[in-house]
Amino acid sequence: MIKLEHVSKTYQEGVPALDDVSINIEKGEFVFVMGKSGSGKSTLIKLLLKELNPTEGEIYISGKNLSKINHKNIPNFRRKIGVVFQNFRLLQDRNVYENVAFALKVVEAPTKEIKRKVPLMLSLVNLAAKYKSLPRQLSGGEQQRVAIARALVNEPDILLADEPTGNLDDTNAWEIMKLLEEINERGTTVVVVTHNTEIVRKMNKRVIYIKNGRVVTDGEWGDINEA
Amino acid sequence: MKLNTFFYNFGQGLKNIWRNKLFSLASIATMTACIFLFGLFYSIGSNFKQMVRTAEEGVAITVFFDPGATQDQIDNIGNELSKRGEVKEYHFVSADEAWESFKTEYFKGKEELAEGFANDNPLANSANYEVYLNDISMQGELVTYLESLDGVREVKQSEVAADTLSDMNKLISVIFIGVIAILIAVAVFLISNTITVGISVRKEEIAIMKLIGAKDSFVRAPFIVEGVIIGFVGSVIPLVLLFFMYQTVIVYVAEKYNILNNFISFLPVGTIFHVLIPVSLLLGIGIGYVGSRLTIKKHLKV
Ligand SMILES: Nc1ncnc2c1ncn2[C@@H]1O[C@H](COP(=O)(O)OP(=O)(O)O)[C@@H](O)[C@H]1O
Numbered sequence: 182m183i184k185l186e187h188v189s190k191t192y193q194e195g196v197p198a199l200d201d202v203s204i205n206i207e208k209g210e211f212v213f214v215m216g217k218s219g220s221g222k223s224t225l226i227k228l229l230l231k232e233l234n235p236t237e238g239e240i241y242i243s244g245k246n247l248s249k250i251n252h253k254n255i256p257n258f259r260r261k262i263g264v265v266f267q268n269f270r271l272l273q274d275r276n277v278y279e280n281v282a283f284a285l286k287v288v289e290a291p292t293k294e295i296k297r298k299v300p301l302m303l304s305l306v307n308l309a310a311k312y313k314s315l316p317r318q319l320s321g322g323e324q325q326r327v328a329i330a331r332a333l334v335n336e337p338d339i340l341l342a343d344e345p346t347g348n349l350d351d352t353n354a355w356e357i358m359k360l361l362e363e364i365n366e367r368g369t370t371v372v373v374v375t376h377n378t379e380i381v382r383k384m385n386k387r388v389i390y391i392k393n394g395r396v397v398t399d400g401e402w403g404d405i406n407e408a
Numbered sequence: 409m410k411l412n413t414f415f416y417n418f419g420q421g422l423k424n425i426w427r428n429k430l431f432s433l434a435s436i437a438t439m440t441a442c443i444f445l446f447g448l449f450y451s452i453g454s455n456f457k458q459m460v461r462t463a464e465e466g467v468a469i470t471v472f473f474d475p476g477a478t479q480d481q482i483d484n485i486g487n488e489l490s491k492r493g494e495v496k497e498y499h500f501v502s503a504d505e506a507w508e509s510f511k512t513e514y515f516k517g518k519e520e521l522a523e524g525f526a527n528d529n530p531l532a533n534s535a536n537y538e539v540y541l542n543d544i545s546m547q548g549e550l551v552t553y554l555e556s557l558d559g560v561r562e563v564k565q566s567e568v569a570a571d572t573l574s575d576m577n578k579l580i581s582v583i584f585i586g587v588i589a590i591l592i593a594v595a596v597f598l599i600s601n602t603i604t605v606g607i608s609v610r611k612e613e614i615a616i617m618k619l620i621g622a623k624d625s626f627v628r629a630p631f632i633v634e635g636v637i638i639g640f641v642g643s644v645i646p647l648v649l650l651f652f653m654y655q656t657v658i659v660y661v662a663e664k665y666n667i668l669n670n671f672i673s674f675l676p677v678g679t680i681f682h683v684l685i686p687v688s689l690l691l692g693i694g695i696g697y698v699g700s701r702l703t704i705k706k707h708l709k710v
């Protein structure tokens with residue numbers, strides 16, 4: 182489903198943010214991407230979304246070579262991927278309902294579909310009661326759930342989440358992780374960037390560990406501890 | 409674009425305008441001034457043109473014959489006239505016809521006074537050719553030529569200085585186009601600024617939209633809407649103003665200066681606005697569209 186072949190990314194003329202990264206993620210997998218701040222995790226997410234293009238190497242998603250997708254077809258490509266951005270990135274002037282509906286409006290979904298899907302999505306993330314609240318009236322965990330609802334409402338094949346538990350306390354973080362796991366169990370391929378070791382340990386999923394832009398280990402939690 | 413998408417983007421465009429009231433207002437005001445002046449120029453210009461045209465159409469050369477001119481000579485003069493390209497039309501006016509037309513003009517209502525001349529046409533020598541021109545600037549040349557022909561006693565030309573009228577026509581058109589061009593430039597500049605502000609306010613939203621699969625057209629639409637609405641409002645306001653002003657002026661001049669009515673005849677409101685409404689709307693909406701297109705191209709990398 183997601184395949185990176187010797188991918189490197191260098192911003193301007195600096196040191197590479199990603200250096201010769203090869204990863205293969207199967208359909209339906211749940212994968213954690215770990216690493217210290219500045220190790221290149223967000224860069225990886227941006228490459229997968231074709232927000233950035235790799236300096237070297239090839240990326241394939243659902244069999245498509247990202248470098249072969251022309252500008253006109255980028256929107257269609259992105260519609261199959263849901264993203265939870267680092268720091269939520271909700272629209273501050275719109276309420277919970279509108280923030281989730283936004284993802285459907287943007288892909289020009291019919292009104293009927295919007296009216297059907299948004300409430301369903303809001304109850305899935307347990308925010309049905311707060312649909313009228315503005316982002317600033319919500320807790321961090323609630324905002325993160327809105328961001329997840331927005332990423333999922335378009336029924337993507339892949340969900341990319343960049344530090345979805347970054348600013349959350351343990352209880353909230355755990356709840357979000359359980360939500361992501363539930364989404365994965367429904368068939369969505371999930372890639373989660375995090376540095377919450379406690380959660381990664383408890384979830385016991387595949388972990389890709391990045392250090393200075395290179396994949397140093399790729400396997401179960403136990404493998405990482407050994408490394 | 410689907411209907412609900414259109415409405416959504418229309419709403420977002422309105423929101424842009426509302427959020428950015430000051431700039432939007434400045435743009436609409438400039439646009440209003442631009443279209444208002446355009447309309448004013450157009451109204452004055454077409455009335456002036458109409459007056460010039462009326463004057464020009466009335467301009468005619470009258471060719472009188474020598475008292476002893478033979479029918480052959482008269483026919484020959486007619487022949488020469490028909491060969492000249494600048495002659496639009498000419499017709500022969502016999503002495504009797506000349507008298508008839510004089511009579512109706514000057515003895516109107518007192519026809520019995522004219523009866524005294526019944527058998528003695530006082531204008532016996534006034535048979536003539538009345539000549540109308542295509543190109544008024546050729547008048548002088550034609551007169552000189554006609555005067556050189558045999559059998560011609562006198563060539564009378566209209567007192568309206570045709571050259572002056574044509575020149576003024578040109579001058580007015582040049583000023584008209586110049587001022588409009590400057591105003592259009594100012595309007596495009598202001599609309600462009602307004603939309604630039606709108607884009608920078610929405611930077612984050614635009615970035616998110618693109619990352620979750622918005623098409624370029626969807627990202628651009630609210631800004632196009634914004635420009636077009638500014639253009640539309642900025643042309644409707646001056647049109648309404650001009651409409652009432654024009655009517656008021658016509659009525660006012662007709663009432664207060666009815667002596668002028670012989671010289672000035674205004675084109676009817678309908679004639680002016682039949683052209684002015686579509687042209688102004690097209691101009692306004694066009695400027696708005698172009699202004700936003702240019703700005704989007706420059707500031708909205710999609
Ligand atoms: N837009 C950018 N321009 C230049 N350097 C960047 C940019 N974004 C990230 N970097 C650099 O690339 C490296 C990896 O960044 P990032 O992928 O954001 O790391 P992480 O998400 O793991 O914290 C860092 O050294 C960072 O400073």
Ligand SMILES: [Mg+2]
Nearest residue numbers: 222223224267
């Ligand atoms: Mg990051």
